[in-house]
Amino acid sequence: MLNNKYCCEKHKNKAFDDFLKEHDTFPYIEKVSSGKCNYCDDDASFVLKITKQMGPSELLDL
Numbered sequence: 001m002l003n004n005k006y007c008c009e010k011h012k013n014k015a016f017d018d019f020l021k022e023h024d025t026f027p028y029i030e031k032v033s034s035g036k037c038n039y040c041d042d043d044a045s046f047v048l049k050i051t052k053q054m055g056p057s058e059l060l061d062l
């Protein structure tokens, strides 16, 4: 999906902020073992997805 944002450990806070600005909603965050960070060349640790559910993700303790 186009709205997915991949990020490494270092960039998860930035990705979270950008996601909030772009989508005006909280992302659903999943751990991933493949993919590249959208902000650097590291392997991604997380993917932020737009979710159909309203309300914050359960994984907000970033």
Ligand SMILES: [Zn+2]
Pocket (backbone or CB within 6 Å): 007, 008, 009, 010, 011, 037, 038, 039, 040, 041, 042
């Ligand atoms: Zn990164």
